[in-house]
Amino acid sequence: MTIAFRDFSWTPVHGSRPVLDRLDLTVAPGERLLLVGPSGSGKSTALHAVAGALGTTLVGEASGSVEVEGRIGMVTQNPSSSIVADRVGRDVAFGPENLGLPRDEIWRRVDEALAAVGLPHDRDRFTSALSGGERHRLALAGALATRPDVLLLDEPTSMLDPVLAEATRDAVLRVVGGRSLVVVEHRFDLWLEHVDRVVVLDAGRVVFDGSVRDFRVAAVPEALWMPGRPVPVPVEVPADLVRPVEPITVSATDLVVDQVTRGLRGTERTRAVRGLTVELHPETLTAFVGPSGAGKSTALLALGGLIRPVSGRVDPPSEIGWCPQDPELGFVATSVRREIEATPHALDRAVDVDALLEAVGLAGRGDDHPYRLSGGEQRRLALAASAAHRPGLLLADEPTVGQDRGTWALVAGWLGSAARHGATVAVATHDPDLPRDRDVLLQAGEAVS
Amino acid sequence: MTGLLTRLNPLVLLAIGLTAALGSPAVRTLPIALAAVTTYVVFVVLTVPSWRYPALCLAVVLLPMASVAWSTWLLGGRDAEVAAVAGLRTFVLAWPGAVAAGYIDVARLGDYLAQSLRVPGRFAAALSAALQRVAGAWRTWHDLERSRRARALPRRPWSMAFALLVHTIRDATRTSIAMDARGFASAGRRTWAEPATWTRSDVSVLVTAVLLALLPTALHLISH
Structure with a gap:
């Protein structure tokens, strides 16, 4: 065996129930395992257990055992937290340095790993200038460069467009060779033909463990993105909760925006948006699409007046809704209820908090701390909190990334309902299934269609 | 100058x-x-x-x-x-x-501490990584400021500083896990990708x- 969970349970500090509940699971040497489950089912926690983080870096109560043989390589869900160096080359070199490899070998592995994940930048590129998708690929390159015995990947392709996702999967499979692989992914169809076994977790327990063939016909939780299942029907949100106070049209002309990294030693500018001209209208959901690093997130920030353009013209409204890619960056309160109330109160506007909580599936969670919610719950809270004041312009950065079908239907439903009832909605997304009225395709910062 | x-x-x-x-x-x-x-x-x-x-x-x-x-x-x-x-x-x-x-240049500090002063490699690498996260805190500050601006909330320095502190601690936990997953926890004799010239x-x-x-x-x- 390479990995063996034996009757393993884990309850995080302040947790009311175990995240992993008497887990029994083994992974054989060279086995490729796909680990799936709804949001909050314990998938990432299982990877953390294998990596040895539970009870050491993460505090909580454990029982049972987890045994691991060989060297671990892991890509965590939040790639920004994996970055340990200021430049791409040195970041990938961190693992080989830890292995005590000679300098020539370190750089050989760095170049090999960067090429394998298709990161189109040289070694000296500032890591702070990378997009979310590029950071994912950087983290993957960092793990591959150590040539681990067991590779653990937590949603390695969720931030990538379909073409790049396939290319990354192929790179992983090439590098993994005969080593063990555990992949956690919500949209897992691209892995199914390449794994030996599938395990489904639900509420911290194994509810399915078997071959891919059996998995395809098994009765698994409704929240899973099973291939062949129709795209979920977005959940309609009542008009009173999303109808904008004032409809708004936003227009931008020849917008040029730089991402700036400032320091005493110098300033690095990376051109993120080049000459964007676009008009966003009420009752329209516009999706900014394109490869990772194309400038989608920066374009949204500029349209919302949240980043100053180098040149060009944009007239952002005074009131906007902004849902960032990392939900935690938007949280300002100590309870879910206060989080939703914050902006309407600041604007002296009435808000039906209970109805909003109901609409995003958080009824009964009003007193919880936002940090104690699962990833999917945080995403829904962030959206409700950013839009509770019913802004005319609602902007969301990768709102459906890494979500199960349940959360996806709620998020897609909210955005669609807001647009239908008069809001101007724009999203940066890789999700081909997210219903939208129009696409703006960005490539290297330019709108190409 | x-x-x-x-x-x-x-x-x-x-x-x-x-x-x-x-x-x-x-x-x-x-x-x-x-x-x-x-x-x-x-x-x-x-x-x-x-x-x-x-x-x-x-x-x-x-x-x-x-x-x-x-x-x-x-x-x-x-x-x-x-x-x-x-x-x-x-x-x-x-x-x-x-x-x-x-x-x-905090990114190069570890290189020099370890190679020129023979400071233990893991300590030098951890110090360098930690200082870089501190240097990157202004970006998080920017993101926090942006979120509050978008939500029409006052950008009080103490409230922002507290949010930054909380975010930094949570981020440090994740970074620690990511570093250990790249062999940092078990690194014995560490080498360095760039020389300390x-x-x-x-x-x-x-x-x-x-x-x-x-x-x-x-x-x-x-x-x-």
Whole structure:
């Protein structure tokens, strides 16, 4: 065996129930395992257990055992937290340095790993200038460069467009060779033909463990993105909760925006948006699409007046809704209820908090701390909190990334309902299934269609 | 203003501050104090890329300077010259080091600590990674500020600082997991992807820093 969970349970500090509940699971040497489950089912926690983080870096109560043989390589869900160096080359070199490899070998592995994940930048590129998708690929390159015995990947392709996702999967499979692989992914169809076994977790327990063939016909939780299942029907949100106070049209002309990294030693500018001209209208959901690093997130920030353009013209409204890619960056309160109330109160506007909580599936969670919610719950809270004041312009950065079908239907439903009832909605997304009225395709910062 | 400080290795920049601090006790008379301050000011003006950051450091150092001078005047016989010397000594103690520290390339600090000073590799790498996260905190501050602006909420510094603290702690946990997953926890003999090279400028400035630090002592010996 390479990995063996034996009757393993884990309850995080302040947790009311175990995240992993008497887990029994083994992974054989060279086995490729796909680990799936709804949001909050314990998938990432299982990877953390294998990596040895539970009870050491993460505090909580454990029982049972987890045994691991060989060297671990892991890509965590939040790639920004994996970055340990200021430049791409040195970041990938961190693992080989830890292995005590000679300098020539370190750089050989760095170049090999960067090429394998298709990161189109040289070694000296500032890591702070990378997009979310590029950071994912950087983290993957960092793990591959150590040539681990067991590779653990937590949603390695969720931030990538379909073409790049396939290319990354192929790179992983090439590098993994005969080593063990555990992949956690919500949209897992691209892995199914390449794994030996599938395990489904639900509420911290194994509810399915078997071959891919059996998995395809098994009765698994409704929240899973099973291939062949129709795209979920977005959940309609009542008009009173999303109808904008004032409809708004936003227009931008020849917008040029730089991402700036400032320091005493110098300033690095990376051109993120080049000459964007676009008009966003009420009752329209516009999706900014394109490869990772194309400038989608920066374009949204500029349209919302949240980043100053180098040149060009944009007239952002005074009131906007902004849902960032990392939900935690938007949280300002100590309870879910206060989080939703914050902006309407600041604007002296009435808000039906209970109805909003109901609409995003958080009824009964009003007193919880936002940090104690699962990833999917945080995403829904962030959206409700950013839009509770019913802004005319609602902007969301990768709102459906890494979500199960349940959360996806709620998020897609909210955005669609807001647009239908008069809001101007724009999203940066890789999700081909997210219903939208129009696409703006960005490539290297330019709108190409 | 040549910007030479931005091209020096981190150990030389640390040495500037350390030598200035070690030399400062020899600042005992007004002529020596004025000579030491003047030479450090000239040195800094010649080597920084812009006057803004040194001026900011001066503004910060003025408070302890004034405090030390005032208490010396009050408790030291109300002698203005003694008080001025005490204030200027504080300047020599703090200002050159504060300016030099600002230009340290924290990303390369680990390389130099481990390879030039033989500091244990894991400690050097962890320190370098941690300092880089601190340097990146302004980006998180920016993101927090942006979220609050978008939500029409007041951007109170203490509330933002608390949010930054919470975010930094949570981020540090995730970074620690990611580092260990890349072999950091079990790293025995660590190697380094880039060499810790010493250029002619590094050596020249190091020698200059030592001479500047010895100047008050030399003047003191000459005057006696």
